[in-house]
Amino acid sequence: MWVNSKRLTEDVRRWRAEGWVTPQGEAYILDDLARRGSGLNLASSLGILASVLLGFAVMSFVAAHWQEMSRLVRLSLLVTLIWAGYVTAGAFASRGKQMFADAAILFSVAAFGASIMLISQMFHIDGNPPDAILAWWLGAFLSGVVLRSNPALAFAMVLVAVWTGMKTGDSGHVHWPFLAAWAAITAAFVWHKWQPGTHISAIALAGFVISLGYTLETAAPHLIVAGIGLAAALAAVAVLRLHIGFDAIAAPALGYAIGVLFAALFALQFIENTTTLQLLIYAAATLALLLAAIGYGLSYDHRGALWLGYLGFSVEVLALYWKTVGTILDTSLFFLVAGLIVAGLAFLAWRLAHRFDGSSAHEQGTRA
Amino acid sequence: MSITTGKYWALLAGVAALQTGFLGKMAYDRVSLIAHGREITLNVIPVDPRDVFRGEYVVLGYDISQLKSGIGAAAPLDSLDRGQTIYATLQQGADGVWAGKGLSLTYPTGIGANEVVLKGLVRNRFVSAGGRDETVSVRYGIESYFVPEGTGRALEESVRDKKIEAIVAVGADGTAALKGLIIGGERHVDPPLL
Numbered sequence: 227m228w229v230n231s232k233r234l235t236e237d238v239r240r241w242r243a244e245g246w247v248t249p250q251g252e253a254y255i256l257d258d259l260a261r262r263g264s265g266l267n268l269a270s271s272l273g274i275l276a277s278v279l280l281g282f283a284v285m286s287f288v289a290a291h292w293q294e295m296s297r298l299v300r301l302s303l304l305v306t307l308i309w310a311g312y313v314t315a316g317a318f319a320s321r322g323k324q325m326f327a328d329a330a331i332l333f334s335v336a337a338f339g340a341s342i343m344l345i346s347q348m349f350h351i352d353g354n355p356p357d358a359i360l361a362w363w364l365g366a367f368l369s370g371v372v373l374r375s376n377p378a379l380a381f382a383m384v385l386v387a388v389w390t391g392m393k394t395g396d397s398g399h400v401h402w403p404f405l406a407a408w409a410a411i412t413a414a415f416v417w418h419k420w421q422p423g424t425h426i427s428a429i430a431l432a433g434f435v436i437s438l439g440y441t442l443e444t445a446a447p448h449l450i451v452a453g454i455g456l457a458a459a460l461a462a463v464a465v466l467r468l469h470i471g472f473d474a475i476a477a478p479a480l481g482y483a484i485g486v487l488f489a490a491l492f493a494l495q496f497i498e499n500t501t502t503l504q505l506l507i508y509a510a511a512t513l514a515l516l517l518a519a520i521g522y523g524l525s526y527d528h529r530g531a532l533w534l535g536y537l538g539f540s541v542e543v544l545a546l547y548w549k550t551v552g553t554i555l556d557t558s559l560f561f562l563v564a565g566l567i568v569a570g571l572a573f574l575a576w577r578l579a580h581r582f583d584g585s586s587a588h589e590q591g592t593r594a
Numbered sequence: 595m596s597i598t599t600g601k602y603w604a605l606l607a608g609v610a611a612l613q614t615g616f617l618g619k620m621a622y623d624r625v626s627l628i629a630h631g632r633e634i635t636l637n638v639i640p641v642d643p644r645d646v647f648r649g650e651y652v653v654l655g656y657d658i659s660q661l662k663s664g665i666g667a668a669a670p671l672d673s674l675d676r677g678q679t680i681y682a683t684l685q686q687g688a689d690g691v692w693a694g695k696g697l698s699l700t701y702p703t704g705i706g707a708n709e710v711v712l713k714g715l716v717r718n719r720f721v722s723a724g725g726r727d728e729t730v731s732v733r734y735g736i737e738s739y740f741v742p743e744g745t746g747r748a749l750e751e752s753v754r755d756k757k758i759e760a761i762v763a764v765g766a767d768g769t770a771a772l773k774g775l776i777i778g779g780e781r782h783v784d785p786p787l788l
Binding site for chain 1: 599602603605606607608609610612613614616617620621624625628651675676677715733735736737738739740771772784
């Protein structure tokens, strides 16, 4: 859980003063907060950072190819490092310093990967680099699940992305096993109830879906991706508007779905070859959808949709400018037309914002 | 924390043991392949890039890295896909040189005494302008020879005018392991594990 302990302390004081919390209750909550001591503070962030740096040190150690030691000594040294990390983790955990324990576990996971690299190097193994990454992410996943260590799981997700990228690069085909790996790590995040983990999962999945636009061997793969993005966005809106629960998942999911949709539409307009008519249709659809996202963000106070809408709008207009300049329109004419369109849209957005502001204020009024 | 300290230590030890076991198995498989696999020598052509993860190494190319359509293939070459596993049958000629003889999608049967099978992955397929000649480029996992940092180029220089061969151990399933190099008739094999 991510708790702002300073704010909670102030709130508890106020609640006690207002009579909502008994003095014993206040004492208990403050005591519990102090004992937990595992919020994301500077010390634990530095701990994770130090662990990452030490992990890199181990890896460059491998890259330096230490000739002076026999191969068995080198191997034993790396195994010792793995165990040392876990022993350190145990020592921190038994003192209740879970964040430092997680940092130590992350170090061991890095040392495990470095050991795989070293053994490959020692024996000139060069068979299939993605297999090495596969073994590494499985090791990271094992640590993450068994030791309930979220940073190790997050690292496993990064390795799964690298693994998928390498596999796709080697074969040129979609690497479907990504979905199984993704589901396993996501299930672990959900089981641990780790909020940042669900975002990591969403980013990984969105990236995979966007990549399908380039790897699917069907007609118009980007259109399929756009369809997935649109369907996901509509589903997220439906879940949020029908108030059937799962808002905690649907709200961020809407943002990622908009991202996928925009990425696919962007590829259709500016990466694929299009006719002028196609470009016009896609551009109009993109602008309309971005405006819808902005409108939704304003009316239902969804900051992600709002800012993604604004960002996408800026990118879209700029990209349209680069694509059309000197081709279908004269530069000055483009500026004139674009200026008029954007001004018109701005006015429309302003009108929408005001209407929605009124209605959402009204809605809040009735709700309260 | 919901788990007791004692249990946590046990879980830590379990994870560490599993990861250590995996590394041990990885090393053991290689040591045993190198010790017991059938030894063959292949002619090589070195080049020199760098792998950020694994220090410096020399890339070795082989005659059998490029299989041409003339080879006795059990499947047509144009049915092969990138990343697909194939088995290359090698035959030792009268001059002692091992050359590609056949290509199949499964481990071939009826291997002669002067033949050996290597498992490989298809990297690419090229078709010549006429469309008549097809070449499949294959990786066998014996393409990188790791050398101490800073000596890769020197090694490449020193072997420029010499004949260079690779000593390869081949396992019963076709897995190949690079054992060492023969440079100008001089045998360089890595010291054993201990």
